[in-house]
Amino acid sequence: MTNTNFLAIAKRTFALEISALTTLEQALDDQFNQACLLLLGCKGRVVVTGMGKSGHIAHKIAATLASTGTPAFFVHPGEASHGDMGMITGADVVIALSNSGEVNEIVSLLPLIKRLGAALIGMSGNNSSSLATLSDVHLYCGVEQEACPLNLAPTSSTTAALVMGDAVAIALLEARGFSAEDFAFSHPGGSLGRKLLLKVETIMHDGDEIPIINPDASVSEALMVMTQKSLGMVTVQQDGRLLGIFTDGDLRRVIDQKIDFSATSISTVMHPKPHSIDADQLAAQALYMMEEHKITSLVVTHKNIVAGVIHMHDILRAGVA
Template sequence: MNELRGRIDERFVKACELMLECKGRIVVLGMGKSGHIGNKIAATLASTGTPAFFVHPAEASHGDMGMITQADIVLALSNSGSTPEIVTLLPLIKRLGITLISMTGNPQSPLAQAATVNLDAGVTQEACPLNLAPTSSTTACLVLGDALAIALLDARGFTAEDFAFSHPGGALGRRLLLKVEHVMHSGKELPQVPRGTSLSGALLEMSQKGLGMTVVIEPDGRLAGIFTDGDLRRALDREIDVRSTIIDQVMTEHGRTARPHMLAAEALKVMEDHKISALVVVDEQNHPLGALNMHDLLRAGVM
């Protein structure tokens, strides 16, 4: 793989520039093992901000060539550079005026000679002891393909949030797209009691809502504090009378809060940093809108 470092040259830069300026999609072609690598390269390009898809060269000769437009760029993979199914398509690609980038192990091959830019993916020896099965050569193509994708990602200013939009079903997508408002309990689900409520009354509210906490509200509707299962344990350790004690005496004043548009992953970090299991969600005037706990984030797949 050290040999590949020298291949990141002016030809690589030219290929990146062509792909960056492409108004259509990157269409990746490859037969056999090169086809499997091409499929992966197309998927990586598409998920990192460069629209791309794979077309099987044999199918292209039987109708799928219609999937390729003049606005597209073809990225063709072939270790020998003379794969018949790809070479057959070269006159048509040229006739349509489609830009061709090749990735071959033979810069003198028909495919390399026909390309606007050829990326040298040649290797001195396959990892296969017979020097026959595509092993080192396919790895070299994969590395060059990933290098193209990452160079384009960087040039486009592609962000982690952009990546998340391409992966909404994955763990990263959930962490970067899911917001507090999507998982918080609000409305009638939000446990809340006014200042002056008895501790027993607050416990009843907690039991009914099942969040292991309750919000305590000021007379003007703003957040006064929060009372959690942890506060209850500490109160019982002090042998406080549940019936005669009011919530104001045992609640945590104000407490840590979150905003509805905050990422759920940010809320998780607040909980972890402060070793707490619940957060009150408030608006800009500090009026409680909802609440969430660790279990909510766990169910949402943020943890």
């Protein structure tokens, strides 16, 4: 057993890295704007490179860029010196990471990148480094102290570089008007893809499954249709046009009023302005509307004509929630 206070160490680590990010935020300048403009104007791909721990961060930055609308990939600097430079073209923008800005594997590539005519964005913690001075744009990612008590292991510095990369990716995402649906095409698998790509028309009840009653029908007739269709509601329609709905909640209210179900027209007790959603909208949007309005079903329309009904259970079964 040990007397080491692990919680205190964790809090100290958090504090040091938060402090590093606060300092980094304050140091942001026009170089960040220039980097974003350079990347937005890229006619090729964004190539991200880095050695060691910086290489791991470079991998993550490339992946984040690629998934948010900026085509990007990682090239290992050691492999670049042995053939992979052929992956880089003059139309590309290279983002090179090195905390010191003097790592041999990175510095040796800089003349080759310049010879190709590719633009170079350097990310380092030294504004006077070879990487900084040879870059077209330099993003300063320096930290005063690593979270490592020896001030040796890359910790605060890698966090700073990672956050800088995230800031660039999000700035480009917003500048491009990158949408949730665009994001989904980069993430089609699993629940994320289902949530962002699945449309209402795919999971709604349509055809004979739609509970329909005409406005002259009695409440008793409406209840029979509700029971048969098991969706907890019935649509009141005329010639395919939605006039209103009657739900389980409406039923509880009319019971309290002690009305004659057989003699009362459904049009007098229906909800005349129900919430609806277009068939080509995302199922995630239907879920949002249900949660916002505290309801369990929506009428689905297409060109103002009733196309179906979608229930909260349909969304849950589809794995959207």
